[in-house]
Amino acid sequence: MAHRWKNDLSAADVTPQQMFLNRRQIMAGALGLGAFGAAGAAKAQDDLQPNTWEEITSYNNYYEFGTGKDDPAKNAHALDLTDWVIEVDGLVDNPGTYTVADLTSGLTEEERIYRFRCVEAWAMVIPWNGFELADILSAVGVQAGATHVAFETAVQPDNMPGVRRGVLDFPYREGLRLDEAMHPLTMMATGIYGEPMPKQNGAPIRLVVPWKYGFKSIKSIVRITLTDKQPYATWNAINAREYGFYSNVNPEVDHPRWSQATERLIGGGLFAARQDTLMFNGYDEVASLYDGMDLRANY
Numbered sequence: 590m591a592h593r594w595k596n597d598l599s600a601a602d603v604t605p606q607q608m609f610l611n612r613r614q615i616m617a618g619a620l621g622l623g624a625f626g627a628a629g630a631a632k633a634q635d636d637l638q639p640n641t642w643e644e645i646t647s648y649n650n651y652y653e654f655g656t657g658k659d660d661p662a663k664n665a666h667a668l669d670l671t672d673w674v675i676e677v678d679g680l681v682d683n684p685g686t687y688t689v690a691d692l693t694s695g696l697t698e699e700e701r702i703y704r705f706r707c708v709e710a711w712a713m714v715i716p717w718n719g720f721e722l723a724d725i726l727s728a729v730g731v732q733a734g735a736t737h738v739a740f741e742t743a744v745q746p747d748n749m750p751g752v753r754r755g756v757l758d759f760p761y762r763e764g765l766r767l768d769e770a771m772h773p774l775t776m777m778a779t780g781i782y783g784e785p786m787p788k789q790n791g792a793p794i795r796l797v798v799p800w801k802y803g804f805k806s807i808k809s810i811v812r813i814t815l816t817d818k819q820p821y822a823t824w825n826a827i828n829a830r831e832y833g834f835y836s837n838v839n840p841e842v843d844h845p846r847w848s849q850a851t852e853r854l855i856g857g858g859l860f861a862a863r864q865d866t867l868m869f870n871g872y873d874e875v876a877s878l879y880d881g882m883d884l885r886a887n888y
C-alpha cells in the first residue's frame with residue numbers, strides 16, 4: 590500500500606539525494622511528525638523514495654512563468670522576493686501585513702513539520718518543510734463567521750512572462766473550506782530538503798494540500814483572506830466542469846478527458862509502472878471532513 594508520507598525519517602531517506610540534509614533537520618522533522626502520530630495520522634511507507642532535487646525543481650507548473658513544465662525552471666529566477674509580505678485580511682482578529690518571519694515567530698522548532706507528499710497524476714514524493722496553516726490561522730485569530738480561506742499569488746508583470754501574456758486571469762487564486770485549512774495535513778511550505786523554497790516551486794511560501802490535486806497548492810502567497818463565502822478558485826472559475834472547488838483526489842471520478850484510476854510516478858522512467866490512485870491520495874484521515882457529501886457532485 591503506497592502511502593505518501595512517513596513519520597520515521599532517517600539519514601537513509603536522504604543520502605541518495607544531491608542535497609545535504611543535516612541530522613538536526615531530520616530530527617526536527619521526526620519530532621513534528623511524532624505529533625501527527627499522536628493524532629492518528631501516521632502512516633507506514635516502505636517503498637516510495639523521495640524524488641531528487643533535480644526532478645522536483647525542473648518539472649513544474651507555475652503559469653505566471655509559462656505554461657510548459659520546464660518554463661518555471663527557466664524563468665522563475667526573475668521572481669522578486671525582496672521585502673515579501675503577506676496581507677492577512679477579512680474575518681480575522683488581527684488583520685495586517687506580515688512577513689513570513691512574523692507569521693512563524695511563535696512556533697517552536699517541533700512545530701515545523703517535515704513530510705513527503707505526492708502530487709496528482711504526475712506523482713512526486715517531495716520532502717517539504719514548513720508549518721501547519723492552522724498555526725498561523727490561530728495566531729491571527731479566525732472570527733466566528735469565517736467558513737473559508739482564500740489565497741492569492743503575487744503578480745509581478747515585469748518578472749512574469751505568463752502574466753504579461755495573460756495566460757490566466759491573474760492573480761492566481763485558490764481557496765479551502767475552513768476545516769480543510771485547519772487540518773494538520775495542510776501545510777504552508779517554506780522549503781524542500783531543508784533548503785529555502787526554490788522560486789519555481791513557489792518561493793518564499795506556498796500551500797501544500799496533500800490529498801488534493803496540485804493546483805490547490807498555490808505558490809508564492811501574498812494574501813490570505815478569511816471569508817464567509819466559497820472563494821474564487823482559478824481553475825474552477827476557468828473550467829468548472831474539469832476542476833471542481835474541492836479537487837479531492839477521487840479515482841472513481843474520471844477527469845472529462847482521462848481516467849484518474851492510475852498515476853505514473855515521475856522519475857520512474859518512461860516505462861515506469863503506473864500505480865493505483867488512492868482516494869484522498871491515500872490520506873484516509875481526511876475522509877471525515879466530507880462525511881455526508883456527494884463526492885461525485887463535489888469533485
Ligand SMILES: Nc1nc2c(c(=O)[nH]1)N[C@H]1C(S)=C(S)[C@@H](COP(=O)(O)O)O[C@H]1N2
Pocket residue numbers: 648649650651652653708709742761789790791802803804805806807808809
Ligand atoms: N501561483 C500558482 N500556483 C500554482 C500553479 C500556478 O500555475 N500558479 N500551479 C499549480 C499546479 S497545477 C500544480 S500541479 C502545482 C505544482 O507544484 P510544483 O511545481 O512544486 O510541483 O502548483 C500549483 N500552484
Ligand SMILES: [Mo]
Pocket residue numbers: 650709802803804
Ligand atoms: Mo497541476
